[in-house]
Amino acid sequence: MKAAAFAYARATSVGNALELLKAYGDRAKVLSGGQSLMPAMNLRLISPELIVDIGELAELRGIAVTGSVVRIGALTRHVDLLTSPEIAAHAPLLTEAISHVAHPAIRNRGTLGGSLAHADPASELPACMVALNATIIVRGQDGERRVAAGEFFKGIYETDLSARELLISVELPVAGKHSVHFFHEFARRHGDYAIAGLAAQAMVERDIFTDLRLVFFAVGDRPVLARAATKLVNITITPAVLAAACTALGEELDPQDDQQASAAMRRHLAKVLLARAASALLDRPDLNAGGRA
Amino acid sequence: MTITSSNPEILSELDRPNSYIGKSVPRPNLERLMQGRGLYVSDMELPRMGHVVFLRSPHAHARIAGIDAAAARSMPGVIAVVTGKELAAVITPWVGVLSHLKGLKSAPQHALAIDRVCWQGEAVAAIVATSRAVAEDAAEIVRVDYEELEAVTDMRTALDPATPVIHPALGDNLAFERNLDAGEVDAAFAGSDAVVEADFIFGRHTGVTLEPRSVVADWNAAEARLTIYQGTQAPHMVQNIAALHLGLEESQVRVVCKDVGGSFGIKVHIYADEMATYALSKLLRRPIKFVADRVESFNTDIHARDHRCWGRIGVKRDGSITAFEIDDLTGIGPYSMYPRTSAIEANQVVNLVGGPYVTRNYRARARVVFQNKNVMCQYRAVGHPIACSVTEGLVDLAAAKIGMDPVEIRRRNLIADNAYPCASPSGLRFELLSHHAAINKLMTMMDYDALRSEQATLRSNGIYRGIGIASFIEVTNPSAAFYGVGGAKISSQDGVAIRLDAQGSVICQTSITEQGQGSESLTAQIVGSVLGVSMERVRVILGDTDNTPYGGGTWASRGAGIGGEAALQAAKILRRNILDVAAAILQSSPAELDIADNAIVNAADGASRMELRELARIVYFRPDTLPPGVQPELMATRHFVPREYPFAFTNGVQASWLEVDTDTGFVRLLKHWVVEDCGTLINPQLVDEQIRGGVVQGLGAALFEKCVYDERGQLTNANMADYLVPMSGEMPDIDVGHVVSPTSETELGAKGAGEAGTAGAAAAVANAVNDALRPFGAVITEIPLTPQIILTALGRI
């Protein structure tokens, strides 16, 4: 479990990092918090020729609120998201989700940019970005691109980023009036990647969803924005309505089998999450019938 | 916690005014470990040391057609690449059998595979380089040609005629079979009001140690002597076996074992890669270091508990159990492990099922089969979790069938506390157990009746909680009956040597070992108490075959009971010798004197007569002032081994309180209780820590841990992300209570406590899950109890 030999460069500026990435292409890897990259290298699952350490690029770090936008730099660590009053006020979904990401030692190093670029389909933060309608800002030799989070994740460990680009930051709309959120995941142990999880952001007016973004994770090759949510918007929710949404969700999802759970179990757990989310967001305990609704 | 000593006059040496016995004093090694001054083998560096990496088979079963290591050999930093054939010139193969396990067979195993690999992870070549990283680089370019062979993976079909025989010379894949038939089993079942049966399935799992297996072997050609630094539980066993297979005398092998980062039975065996490391040092004439990485630990550290056990129980309407019957099947990998063998766990299952109960009718069969998977062998509480889960699962099924409370059925069948000595149907002899006192204490600790009514109230609100109870017995303090009689050179006796130094401090050498469980502490507590010396003045030396008496080490919950007694007896002799000298100096008689607080005192009024420091000064530097004919002996040695009973059985009972989310299949552990009886408690805190740690490993088995193999014999979760060890976030509070029934085989009265927690934890959890699910009519007899299994049993998926 020792990484193969590699060259190491500590990038001095974003421009310098991009130059190195341009020269080496996919023979180079960006090092951010290292919590996913280093284990993969030590297991020799990957053996990059060059490591481009972006840790010193202060411009990639930090949380700023301007008007109706929260901007989070790629190097912002999980622990900083967890303790940020700005995030708690303007994107409380993230505050809640981040406590499910790994353990304190990992949260002290792992970064938002690393998590999004890594794109593990069981990861919490990519799903939150989709739920929050985030914009992901990417820079390459030819300048900056803005990608909607819903378009950014392409598959298991696959994103819209090319090997020659850097993820710079994300922008989130500030949570508005009537905005509520729900986050829950099923993991065998606290801090494990989820078997099934849900990040939800909604608008509720007079006990009715006027907007509902349900993003499931660990049930597909990327975060899944459920179309079934539309069945719950602008309608008075009865157990029958909820049951129809659960059925639609089951048909829409195409989860994988693995050691932790069969596809059938994941589908079942997603329905349980949907029912629990509706019940919690509307404060209607009668709706929580565990996906049997 | 109340402890009453049943024979205080015998315990006189320990009931001294400043006794440390029964006190939770901090361990003496704590500060050293907390300050990072532990002496772990993985930290060791020696001059000219080479690092070995083993190239391991990716196949479960394959012929080795060829190995091409030319490119690797020429890489900078590579010292050698050694194959099985080359290493066989230095080290002989072994066969893991014991003569008292009749019929047990196995095939010769080599330090490195020759011609054929029999499990995924078996080492085929050793790459030695100046660093681990360089050796790993070189390992990547060694080419091995494999011709894949059919892998035997399913234990249920291992004995079918159509299944290939892994070792053709053995004739079949059956390693061992034992049958037992006691009492009148058929008649008892025929006369029962109800008979219930079930298949119990146990996941293969392993002990995950914080420090992996580590060895530094240093062959000194000038002295013709091998020093082995190894994190092991049994240094003298390693010494014996290394010498035997390297063609050396034991005096040519020294084994040093200081701190060990966890063992749990994983480090009490002889592993092929460790043997290869010793041999490589001899072959290459330099120190060689092997530290297993996590992936190879999962693939090569012994696994345990892979059992499928059918069981049946007969019961009368009044709750009396009429008979037990079991048929156990276990797959142990391709070789019986050396030298303790892989038949012990199944043998223990046969021994222990039904053990807490009075019924005399018991029939059992156990079969142990070979497979192309990693080797299985003894891990903490060998066989006990299987036997306890089967027995206690059946008892709960019987209780449910006749509509009786699980506690009540146990009370009606547990052996009475005044029935001892007695024996089990399988022939186990019990000196003194306390099942009823233990269950009574448990009822109070958990407030059983209140918990039952809370359970009923919550159930009507759709919250499903369960209570599970598991009584158990536990093998501790083994005599030679375990291994010695079967021909293994594994000592069941231990020795302790104690001396007073020239300033009146005490140096104590013991053959038991420290794995973090507190051997050092309990030895110092006993010695300090008997001698009247404060613990800070007792220095304990362990883990060095050159510098300790000969003995067994750590296994089968034996250190305190056996090594502790040797320490007590040695300290008594030294105390007498000191008092003899003191009487001569003070012109008194030994009977009028005592030792307390590091000084000779008057026995009658406790008045101080002379510091031990002063006595030591006179003895060592002014012997000319002693009366003629007085020759002080300020060093004493004693050995001890139990002779009357083959094992000192302990007993106890555990309970689990948990909640099942019936929508998701997730189990939340709310509380766990243990009442156990390990006889004299030397250090209650250390005992409680042992119990809790053991319980957590049992809870791991119940809910999380499993080595998942596919049908081709590939271990698919050999990493810490996919193999789920229990973590603190999911663990409940664990309350521990004690009943104290000392063994009268020793003056100390201590029995073992290291494995009791593991013995019954999974059984309690499984019973609690079934109790929670009773309204749904679901019964689950498989562990780990994963959400997938629970949801399936509930018909939700």
Ligand SMILES: Cc1cc2nc3c(=O)[nH]c(=O)nc-3n(C[C@H](O)[C@H](O)[C@H](O)COP(=O)(O)OP(=O)(O)OC[C@H]3O[C@@H](n4cnc5c(N)ncnc54)[C@H](O)[C@@H]3O)c2cc1C
């Ligand atoms: C034991 C353990 C448990 C974990 N549990 C969870 C969990 O429950 N949920 C979860 O979401 N995560 C979990 N993680 C992963 C953790 O959150 C990581 O921190 C995260 O996935 C990656 O962030 P990082 O900063 O460490 O990235 P790194 O490991 O440094 O990089 C990850 C990948 O992203 C690329 N990359 C990083 N930054 C950029 C950038 N700015 N631009 C372009 N590419 C970039 C790297 O080249 C690399 O390929 C766990 C990790 C461990 C070790």
